[in-house]
Amino acid sequence: MLNWLRATAFCMAGCSALAIAAPEAQNSKPFDPQALFAPLSLPTPATAIRSGAGKPGAMFWQNRVDYKLHATIDTDSDTLHGEEVITYTNNSPDSLPTLWVQLDQNIYRKDSRSSMASEWRRSQFTDGYRFDKVTVRIDGESYDAKFLINDTRMRVDLAQPLAAKGGKLQLEINYSYQVPGTWGGRTAVTPSEKGKIFEIAQWFPRMAVYDDLHGWNNNPYIGSEFYLEYGTIDYTVTVPWNYWVVGSGKLINPKDVLTKTEQQRLKQAQQSDKTVYIRRADEVGKADSRPVNSGTLDWHFRMERTRDVAFAASPAFVIDAARINLPNGKTSLAMSAYPPEAAGSTKWDRSTEYVKGTIEHFSQWYPYPWPAAVNLGGHGAGMEYPGIVFDGMRDHDALLFWISAHELGHSWFPMIVGSDERRHAFMDEGFNTFIDVYASDAFNKGEFAPKRDSEYAPKGGNPVDEILSVLADPEAPTLMAPAEATAEKYRHSVTYFKGALGLVLLREQILGPERFDPAFKEYIATWAYKHPSPSDFFRFMESAAGEDLAWWWRGWYLNNWQLDMGITAVKAVDDKKGKGTSVTLISKQPLVMPATLRLQYSDGTTEDFRIPVESWMRTGTPTVVLPVTKAVKSATLDPEHKLPDADRSNNSLTL
Structure with missing residues (x-):
C-alpha cells in the first residue's frame, strides 16, 4: 500500500x-x-x-548485431572520429537485399525532419555524420556498397541478399561528426570549472531492427527514443592523457589507464558497501592522478547482451564507487563521475549511495546483469543508456535521488526488456x-x-x-x-x-x-x-x-x-433466498473496477466486502446482496480512496 x-x-x-x-x-x-x-x-x-x-x-526469431568500435575525441574541435565494424546476423526467415542503419546524429542537421517537426526548437546545428563509403565483408570478400542517406536513416544496398536463418556479414564504416554543445540535449559537450565534459551517446551508426511485426523499423529519428538489436559491443575511446572515461560495460584495461593507487581504490570499492573515492576532488587536475603525463590513452570497454553503449570523458571527473549486492549472489559496481563543483553532502557525494540502493531494489524484479552502473553528473539531460545514465551536475537533495533512480530504472525497461x-x-x-x-x-x-x-x-x-x-x-x-x-x-x-x-x-x-x-x-x-x-x-x-x-x-x-461508480440504495432483504442486505450500485462512466464496499453498522463496527468487476458485466446498476443481517448505518464504496473515481459525492450513502 x-x-x-x-x-x-x-x-x-x-x-x-x-x-x-x-x-x-x-x-x-x-x-x-x-x-x-x-x-x-x-x-x-x-x-x-x-x-x-x-x-x-x-x-520466434530475433536478429543479432555485434559492434567493434573505436572513437577518438578531438577535444579542441569537439569532433568525434569513429571506426566501426558491424557484424550483422540475419536469423529471420527472410533474405535481406538491403540493410537499414540509423544515423541519429543527423537529427542535428538544419534540414532534418526533427528540426521542422519537433516542438523543441533549435537555433544551432551540425552537419551530422560525415563518411565516404560503406564496405561490406562477407564470405572472405569485400566490396564498397551503394548506400542512400535519407534524414536519419541509411539504406545499404547489398550485391547479393543476405541469406535467411543465419546469414552473416560485416559493415565497415569510418565516420566523424561535430559533438553538439549543451543544446544537443542527450549528447553534448558541457563546460565545467575544471574542463569540458563530453557526454557521448547515439555516437555510432546503429543497425535498425528487423522483426516479425514490422519488417525494418526504420522510422526517422525525430527525438523520441530507440529500438535496437542485442549483441556484444566492444569499444575503445582515445582521449588526451589527462581525461578520465566512464562508460557502459566493463573496463577491460584498468592497468593501462589508472594509476596504481586508483587501481587499488577500485578493487577496494568492488568489495565495499560504503562509497570509496577512486579519484578525489583535490586530485582533479593533478598530473599524478594520471598514469602518463602526455599523449593519449585508450580506454577499452566491453559489454555483452546489450543494445547500446554510451560514455563520458572529462579531465574534471571526481570518481567514486561501491559494491552492488545482487539477489543471485553476484555483485556489480555502482559508480559516479562528476566535477568538483557538484560535490556536497546533499549533492553528488551521495550519488553512488543512490545508485547502489536503487539497483539493489530494482533487482528484486530481475537481477541487474551488467558489471557496472554509472551515474554521470554533467549537462543534465536526464537520459538513460545501458550501464550509464546522464544526469545533472547541479541536481541535489530529493531531485538528485529521484532523477537518478528513474534513469537507472530504465535498465529494466527498455534496456533488459x-x-x-x-x-x-x-x-x-x-x-x-x-x-x-x-x-x-x-x-x-x-x-x-x-x-x-x-x-x-x-x-x-x-x-x-x-x-x-x-x-x-x-x-x-x-x-x-x-x-x-x-x-x-x-x-x-x-x-x-x-x-x-x-x-x-x-x-x-x-x-x-x-x-x-x-x-x-x-x-x-x-x-x-x-x-x-x-x-x-x-x-x-x-x-x-x-x-x-x-x-x-x-x-x-x-x-x-x-471511472465513476456510486451507491444508490441500501436495504435489508428477507425473501425465499434468505436474509441479507442489498446494495445497489451505479456507474456513470464507461469504466468500472473491482472495489471495496465498507458497511458501518449501528453498533459502531464496520465490515469490508470486495465487489468484483463481474458484478458489472450485465448492467450499469447492479444490486449485490451481502450476507449481513445487522442494522446498517452507512455504506461507502472505495473508502480508502484507492481508485481514480471522477465524482466521489455518490460513493457514500447514510441511512
Whole structure:
C-alpha cells in the first residue's frame, strides 16, 4: 500500500508508439457493459512466433548485431572520429537485399525532419555524420556498397541478399561528426570549472531492427527514443592523457589507464558497501592522478547482451564507487563521475549511495546483469543508456535521488526488456515509473518518499486524483498513441503518469501483489533481451496471473475512459433466498473496477466486502446482496480512496 503517485516531475525523453486504437472521444459516455466486457482482439495476433500466452513461440526469431568500435575525441574541435565494424546476423526467415542503419546524429542537421517537426526548437546545428563509403565483408570478400542517406536513416544496398536463418556479414564504416554543445540535449559537450565534459551517446551508426511485426523499423529519428538489436559491443575511446572515461560495460584495461593507487581504490570499492573515492576532488587536475603525463590513452570497454553503449570523458571527473549486492549472489559496481563543483553532502557525494540502493531494489524484479552502473553528473539531460545514465551536475537533495533512480530504472525497461520505445512509450516510461515508485518508498526507509507529481497533484487532495483531469480531457491521447503524435502537454501525464498508475492499479486493486508480482517477474525474465509488443504483455499477464483483463486493457490502455461508480440504495432483504442486505450500485462512466464496499453498522463496527468487476458485466446498476443481517448505518464504496473515481459525492450513502 502506498501514497500516490510519485511520477517523475523531471520528464525524461518520450517514446514513440504505433497508433493501434484511436481514443474514443466520449469521455463522459454512459456505462455500457456490452462495450466494456466485449471480447477483445488485441492489436497483434497470436502466432507460432508469439504465442497466445504472451511468450516467444516455437518459431520466434530475433536478429543479432555485434559492434567493434573505436572513437577518438578531438577535444579542441569537439569532433568525434569513429571506426566501426558491424557484424550483422540475419536469423529471420527472410533474405535481406538491403540493410537499414540509423544515423541519429543527423537529427542535428538544419534540414532534418526533427528540426521542422519537433516542438523543441533549435537555433544551432551540425552537419551530422560525415563518411565516404560503406564496405561490406562477407564470405572472405569485400566490396564498397551503394548506400542512400535519407534524414536519419541509411539504406545499404547489398550485391547479393543476405541469406535467411543465419546469414552473416560485416559493415565497415569510418565516420566523424561535430559533438553538439549543451543544446544537443542527450549528447553534448558541457563546460565545467575544471574542463569540458563530453557526454557521448547515439555516437555510432546503429543497425535498425528487423522483426516479425514490422519488417525494418526504420522510422526517422525525430527525438523520441530507440529500438535496437542485442549483441556484444566492444569499444575503445582515445582521449588526451589527462581525461578520465566512464562508460557502459566493463573496463577491460584498468592497468593501462589508472594509476596504481586508483587501481587499488577500485578493487577496494568492488568489495565495499560504503562509497570509496577512486579519484578525489583535490586530485582533479593533478598530473599524478594520471598514469602518463602526455599523449593519449585508450580506454577499452566491453559489454555483452546489450543494445547500446554510451560514455563520458572529462579531465574534471571526481570518481567514486561501491559494491552492488545482487539477489543471485553476484555483485556489480555502482559508480559516479562528476566535477568538483557538484560535490556536497546533499549533492553528488551521495550519488553512488543512490545508485547502489536503487539497483539493489530494482533487482528484486530481475537481477541487474551488467558489471557496472554509472551515474554521470554533467549537462543534465536526464537520459538513460545501458550501464550509464546522464544526469545533472547541479541536481541535489530529493531531485538528485529521484532523477537518478528513474534513469537507472530504465535498465529494466527498455534496456533488459527491449520493447519498441519508438512506438510503445508506456512500455518504457510507464513501466519504469511504476518500479520507480516502489524504489522511492524503499530507499533508506522512505527518505525521499512519496515521489509526487507536483505539476498535476491537486493541493491537499488525494494523489490518485492527479489522473482525473487527463481522463476527463477529450483531447488527451491514449497510452497506445504514437510518441511523435503526443503533444508535450500530454507526454508526461499520459506516458509516464497514466502508464505507471495503470500498473499500480493492476497490482494493488485488480490482481493483488500475490498474483501480480510473480507474473511481472516472469514477464521480465521471459522477454529479457527480446522485443515484446503490448499484445505480448497483455496476453502474458492474463495467462500468468490467471485473469481475463480485456476490460482493463480496453478502458485504460486502448481508450482514455473515466471511472465513476456510486451507491444508490441500501436495504435489508428477507425473501425465499434468505436474509441479507442489498446494495445497489451505479456507474456513470464507461469504466468500472473491482472495489471495496465498507458497511458501518449501528453498533459502531464496520465490515469490508470486495465487489468484483463481474458484478458489472450485465448492467450499469447492479444490486449485490451481502450476507449481513445487522442494522446498517452507512455504506461507502472505495473508502480508502484507492481508485481514480471522477465524482466521489455518490460513493457514500447514510441511512
